[in-house]
Amino acid sequence: MKKYTYTEEKDTRSGFGDGLTELGRENKDVVALCADLTGSLKMNDFENENPDRFFQVGIAEANMIGIAAGMTIGGKIPYTGTFANFSTGRVYDQIRQAVAYSGKNVKICASHAGITLGEDGATHQILEDIGLMKMLPGMTVINTCDYNQTKAATKAIANHKGPVYLRFGRPKVPVFMNEEFVIGKAITLNEGTDVSIFATGHLVWEAIKAGEILEEKGINAEIINIHTIKPLDEKAVLTSASKTKCIVTAEEHMRNGGLGDSIAQVISQNNPMPIEYVAVNDSFGESGTPNQLMEKYGLTAEAIVAATEKAIARK
């Protein structure tokens, strides 16, 4: 098992904020909009450096998406920022008509995704957003795993012409990712032969920890970071799966509509084999600390280990 170490923990939203700040200096077409969550989205530096290119829309997310779509007419690259819940479900029709169907170059940037938002509870913990966004034709869907990857993705999507949903979160998590970020290209973190673990977002670090536990049990896990859920790197999925003959998917999202669903579609059509899912199963979240919630809802390294043993047993 390849060793991954880290010296600090940072929130992925800070990766977004810092990436946006650098973009503001490098690309004068980039504009940013926020619905009264500038501090939470870490957009303050961009705002301070580019007051003319920062648009505070107030608590009016539908209007924010609509304005962002309109701003592309004339060549701007709008980044919208609010919580994942208010970035997707609340404004689904606006995104559908004015952004996706209209093919507008809007970057929908969503923090506080999943249950690691914590104490605010289920009203703010969206676990359906990947599904909502990946169903939209033409929408690119990215879920990043640490500060570095989030910063890299934030910058990379400016050069991708078309609508993008970029999903990240609130808790501080290990900063470990140094691999290059390319939209749509999966990253193999560890090569293995017994199981393919496909993980996205905060579950990537858990997958690495699971790999270490599995190694002690004599199981050699291939661990792949799927940061881009759509378009899915089908080649990477099939190549790994054909070698290991069983799969575990891991995500901080509903099982329905998430990464696991996307991988299951590819596998069922090309090379059917056992798949186990580490995801929330048809349930809302609740209040609690991020760690308590990840434990309760089974989104941990230990859950990935259990799922792996089950998948291998089904081979």
Add this chain to the structure above:
Amino acid sequence: MPAISELEKTATQIRRDIVRMVHAVSSGHPGGSLGCADFLTALYFEVMNHTPQPFNMDGTNEDVFFLSNGHISPVFYSVLARSGYFPVEELKTFRKLNSRLQGHPTTHEGLPGVRIASGSLGQGMSNAIGAALTKKLNGDKGIIFSLHGDGEIQEGQIWEAAMYAAHNKVDNYIATIDYNHKQIDGDISDVLDLGDIDAKWQAFGWDVMHMNGNDMQNVVNTLNEAKTHLGKGKPVMIIMKTEMGQGVDYMMHTHKWHGSAPNDEQLASALNQLEETLGDY
């Protein structure tokens, strides 16, 4: 500048196009389309500075119009075609399979003149504001226009946009509401009354004007005057009184032709009332 009588002739032909288009596919929205024919004719043939060919999605240094109440696509398509965005003959593909003229306007099929999809109501004002902000950032002196149904302003997003535009002094923008007092289910006063519409927009901080949307001279004069209100720190709202179904007697004074197409006999009656001035497609 075309004489008012020329604009009126154009509007009459556009009304013929509208009833023929919806009749051909037995679907579509003639009522609001007929009511707004004079307004859109004035905009595209007189008031706006725009370049149909080659179509520029960014609308750089042009005036740009957003149709928020996308269901009146028949009048929009006819005006776009007859002002040179695409061949007039293409109007015969309206609402048919593989057409660029979808039931509601879209950029998805690449129809020149359409810059964003509309149909799901209440969104066009936000889109227009976004385009207006980009024009300001780019130092582009073009004006943004938009049209909204009166029933459409029952949508909450309109008021989010209204608040935003006033607070942020989006003063390169002229919005218009088609105030025909009717929506699908009946009179607006019965379905969900808008109350004092003037006072509402004024309270939101807009520069409110009025227009008789079925009097071409008044439409041209009001739109030209509205341009002089720009650059003064307020977005401009024109409350435009129209008659749904204007120009076809049996479609007027009722909400029943909001989304219904005439049969053969009704079409003949409508065309008898609308002189063929520029040649049918």
